[in-house]
Amino acid sequence: MSKPTILIYDLGxxxxxxxxxxxxxPQLINIADVYTKCLGKVDLDRxxxxxxxxxxxxxxxxxxxxxxxxxxxxxxxxIAYGSCASVGGIILYARGGQEPRPExxxxxxxxxxxxxxxxxxxxxxxxxxxxxxxxxxxxxxGYFLDLFRAVALNPKLxxxxxxxxxxxxxxxxxxxxxxxxxxxxALQMIDNRPDLIPEKCIRCGTCTxxxxxxxxxxxxxxxxxxxxxxxxxxxxx
Amino acid sequence: xAYQPVVIDPENPLGYYTGIYLAQTADERVKRKLGPDYKxxxxxxxxxxxxxxxxxxxxxxxxxxxxGLYGETIIAKTPEEILEATGPKWSIVxxxxxxxxxxxxxxxxxxxxxxxxxxxxxxxxxxxFPLMESDxxxxxxxxxxxxxxxxxxxESFLNYIKKSYHVSPDEIExxxxxxxxxxxxxxxxxxxxxxxxxxxxxxxxxxxxPDYTGLFxxxxxGKALKPGFTLLITRTKLADKIVREASNTGYLKLSxxxxxxLKIVIEKAREKIMRSYKYLSTVL
Ligand code: SF4
Ligand code: SF4
Ligand code: SF4
Numbered sequence: 168m169s170k171p172t173i174l175i176y177d178l179g180x181x182x183x184x185x186x187x188x189x190x191x192x193p194q195l196i197n198i199a200d201v202y203t204k205c206l207g208k209v210d211l212d213r214x215x216x217x218x219x220x221x222x223x224x225x226x227x228x229x230x231x232x233x234x235x236x237x238x239x240x241x242x243x244x245x246i247a248y249g250s251c252a253s254v255g256g257i258i259l260y261a262r263g264g265q266e267p268r269p270e271x272x273x274x275x276x277x278x279x280x281x282x283x284x285x286x287x288x289x290x291x292x293x294x295x296x297x298x299x300x301x302x303x304x305x306x307x308x309g310y311f312l313d314l315f316r317a318v319a320l321n322p323k324l325x326x327x328x329x330x331x332x333x334x335x336x337x338x339x340x341x342x343x344x345x346x347x348x349x350x351x352x353a354l355q356m357i358d359n360r361p362d363l364i365p366e367k368c369i370r371c372g373t374c375t376x377x378x379x380x381x382x383x384x385x386x387x388x389x390x391x392x393x394x395x396x397x398x399x400x401x402x403x404x
Numbered sequence: 405x406a407y408q409p410v411v412i413d414p415e416n417p418l419g420y421y422t423g424i425y426l427a428q429t430a431d432e433r434v435k436r437k438l439g440p441d442y443k444x445x446x447x448x449x450x451x452x453x454x455x456x457x458x459x460x461x462x463x464x465x466x467x468x469x470x471x472g473l474y475g476e477t478i479i480a481k482t483p484e485e486i487l488e489a490t491g492p493k494w495s496i497v498x499x500x501x502x503x504x505x506x507x508x509x510x511x512x513x514x515x516x517x518x519x520x521x522x523x524x525x526x527x528x529x530x531x532x533f534p535l536m537e538s539d540x541x542x543x544x545x546x547x548x549x550x551x552x553x554x555x556x557x558x559e560s561f562l563n564y565i566k567k568s569y570h571v572s573p574d575e576i577e578x579x580x581x582x583x584x585x586x587x588x589x590x591x592x593x594x595x596x597x598x599x600x601x602x603x604x605x606x607x608x609x610x611x612x613x614p615d616y617t618g619l620f621x622x623x624x625x626g627k628a629l630k631p632g633f634t635l636l637i638t639r640t641k642l643a644d645k646i647v648r649e650a651s652n653t654g655y656l657k658l659s660x661x662x663x664x665x666l667k668i669v670i671e672k673a674r675e676k677i678m679r680s681y682k683y684l685s686t687v688l
Contacts, residue, residue, distance in 0.1 A: 289535035299532050309409025310525075310620075311533060333609075338687060340555065340609035343499030344526035350536050356500050359558070373535045379522040380609050387684055 171216035173301075175203035176238060178231055178277070180222035180258055183291035184249035188219070190294040198301065211237050217304075218242035219297065223251040223258050223274035232280055239281035244304060246285045247277050247319065248297070250371040253286035254324045260370040276322040283319040285312075288372030290350055314382050317389035324372035326353055326363045329381060334360055338380045345374035408639070410528075410619045417673035419619040423638040425647060426628055426665065428657045437487050445634030447656060448518060448548060448625050449490040453483050454650035455516050461545050462512040467497035467519070473558045473576070477503055479510065496520055496555040496607075507540045514545035521615035524549035528620035546642065549618020551626025551635075551669070553676065554603075554610035561605035569595045612687065614680035616673040623647065628665040635665055 173195070177185045185205075188195075195201055202208050202215070211234060218238045225231050239245055250256030251274070258274045277283060285304065289296065303312050318324065326349070333339050341359040353367035354374060361374075375381045408420040429435060429446035431453060438446050455461045463481045468489035470476050475497040480486045499519075507515065517527050527547045534541040562573045571590045578589040585596045618624040623643035628635040636658075638644040651658045 287533075287535075293534035293537050293539060293541070295534055295541070299534075303409065303532075306409055308411060310412065311529060312409065336687060338609040338612060340522060340607050340613070341496050341498045342520070342522045342526065343503075344523065346501055347499050347504050347526070348530075348535065348539075350538065352501060356498050359496075359498055376535070377526055377529060379525050380612065382525075383612065383614070383680075383684065384688065387688055391688065 170198065170200045172214075173199040173201055173217040173219065174209070174211075174215045174238065174242065175201065175219045176209070176211075176221070176234075177204070178220060178222035178224055178235065178252070180249075180251045180256075184221035184251070187291040187294050188221070188248070188297055191297055194298055198298070211241065213241065215242040217244045217246065217301070219246045219248045220252050220277055221248050223255060224277045224280050225273055226275055226279065227273045235277060235280055244284045245281065246287065246300070247283045248287050249292055250288045250290040250369075250373070252277050253283075253288050253318055254322050254370065254372040256288075256290060256371055257369045260325075278319055278322050285315040286318040286322065287315055288318065288324065288376055290369060290371035290373065310382075310386070313386045313389075314376055317382075317385040318372070318376060320389045320392050321385050324375040325370035326368040326374055327365070327370075329354075329361070329374050329378060330363050332384060333378055333380045338384075340380065342379060344377045344379065348373045348377040412614050412619065412677060414674050414677045417670055417677055418617060418637065419639070421637045421639050422641065422644050423636075423647070424661045424666065425636045425638075426630070426659045426661045427625075427634045427636045427647070427651075428632060428659075429655070430651075430657045431655050433483070433487055434490065437490055445625070445627065445632065446490065447634035447636065448550070449486060450655040451548070451623075451646065451650050452480075452486045452516065452518070454653060454655040455546070455646065456481065456486060457483060458649070458653065460646065460649075461514040461516045463510070464516045464518065465503070465507075467493050469493050471574075471576075473556060473562065473573075473579070479503070479506055479512070479515075481512075495558045496522075499523065499526075504538070504540065507543060508538065512543065515540075515543045516546040516548060517544060518548045518550065520552045520555070521549050521618040521620070522552075522613060524618045524621040525615065546623065546646065547618075547621045548623045548625060549621035551617050551624065551672075552610075552613075553616065553672065554606035554613070556602075556605050557607045561602070564605055565595075565597075569597070571595060608683075611683040612680050614677045616676040617669065626669070629662065629668060630665070633665075635661060635669055 247253040251258045255276045346354045351367045354361045427447040429450040431450045434446040434449050452464045466489045467475045473495045475493045530539050531544045575590040580587050588595045622640045624637040650656045
């Protein structure tokens with residue numbers, strides 16, 4: 168069987184995600200035919216089995232929006248990889264105040280512009296993540312796969328949402344998963360419940376997918392969303 | 405990777421597994437520690453002792469009861485520390501930042517974790533899908549989950565005991581289950597609370613939790629029907645090997661699971677999935 172083709176494409180950002188992916192190239196080229204700028208092959212006009220997009224989309228840049236749309240059209244599975252591509256992350260959130268442009272709020276999760284199949288938070292995800300994910304997609308089922316599919320449909324995820332949806336809703340069970348998952352130590356356990364230090368949260372979304380309650384809510388919501396959209400398609404709304 | 409993707413399904417509530425055993429500790433130290441009237445298993449403690457004493461892992465992460473309903477997570481490296489943490493806990497003991505710091509700084513390679521199903525889910529995700537470089541993914545060697553129907557909202561439960569039974573939190577020495585009752589031993593004697601009444605004080609979040617046995621773990625363990633026996637569910641080849649080795653080296657006695665214990669665990673697992681559907685629909 169020939170190896171699947173995979174496009175790795177960076178829309179911009181801090182370079183953390185591309186660097187993290189670069190570290191698994193030696194493994195990746197064994198399981199896939201890799202197309203990427205830094206291996207000197209990139210071609211947005213051919214078809215791919217997988218496209219892995221890193222960085223947020225600048226909605227004020229027609230060039231990038233066109234590129235992204237082309238990637239979507241030409242790839243079977245589109246993966247938003249890393250916090251910026253999947254949930255907006257630090258680039259959406261940071262207030263740079265540069266003049267005259269860009270303004271940070273124009274950087275959005277790529278699901279704002281195209282349909283995304285799987286979205287992976289992480290700032291950046293550890294290198295091994297990509298290999299695990301591809302394996303999992305190949306097997307085609309499981310809770311975590313459902314979860315990453317759900318993130319693609321719910322890109323508003325951060326420590327603030329964890330607080331609102333889980334802790335303040337009385338659903339937190341105090342397991343501590345979120346606290347151990349935060350890269351900036353923005354969460355701390357106080358009286359067996361996480362508390363957010365707002366200044367420290369970089370809106371990477373990691374805590375939300377690691378929370379057993381939030382992940383469950385996300386999956387359930389995405390199912391409802393999908394049902395609703397197929398219903399509206401039938402009724403022609 | 406040998407690991408099977410988890411699908412939560414009321415038709416198949418135990419999920420994927422490779423083996424189910426009825427286990428009993430064969431270790432004198434564990435038996436002595438548990439005492440003559442302890443009804444639980446001690447099988448997990450025995451497996452942990454095997455893992456550490458045979459050098460399969462460098463350390464185990466377990467919860468230890470501190471006082472009453474409160475506990476703490478410890479990294480145990482010696483048989484003594486493991487034995488000390490044995491026995492039931494009634495509340496969830498959160499993973500904290502201190503744990504990550506210790507795990508990353510300590511000179512330990514392979515670690516076995518014992519936790520509740522929600523914590524097993526977290527550990528599995530960390531191991532399979534590392535979202536951070538600082539995740540301790542590589543150290544997670546074995547994930548053991550204890551069966552769980554829900555944990556107490558500690559404050560609310562303690563308040564209830566104080567209001568209804570006039571026993572203050574400081575006076576509680578031990579809590580155990582006997583049939584349909586919770587037996588709370590305190591400095592002045594003991595009280596018996598029907599489990600039905602205590603259930604009101606479960607954490608709300610536990611009501612939406614669909615996992616009874618720990619579907620994400622390598623090894624799930626919980627009380628069997630027969631007093632003193634533990635039901636073990638192995639979900640990976642590694643767990644199966646460990647359970648057999650622990651038995652071959654005299655830490656555990658294994659036998660076939662009895663029909664009745666199996667029936668009950670399947671029923672409870674299904675009940676928990678159905679309960680979670682019901683409550684989840686109210687919070688979306
Ligand atoms: S609290 Fe931490 S893990 Fe959660 S979004 Fe903020 S920075 Fe990320
Ligand atoms: S991960 Fe979720 S349930 Fe666990 S402590 Fe954090 S908010 Fe609570
Ligand atoms: S019921 Fe679920 S969420 Fe609650 S403590 Fe048990 S495993 Fe964790």
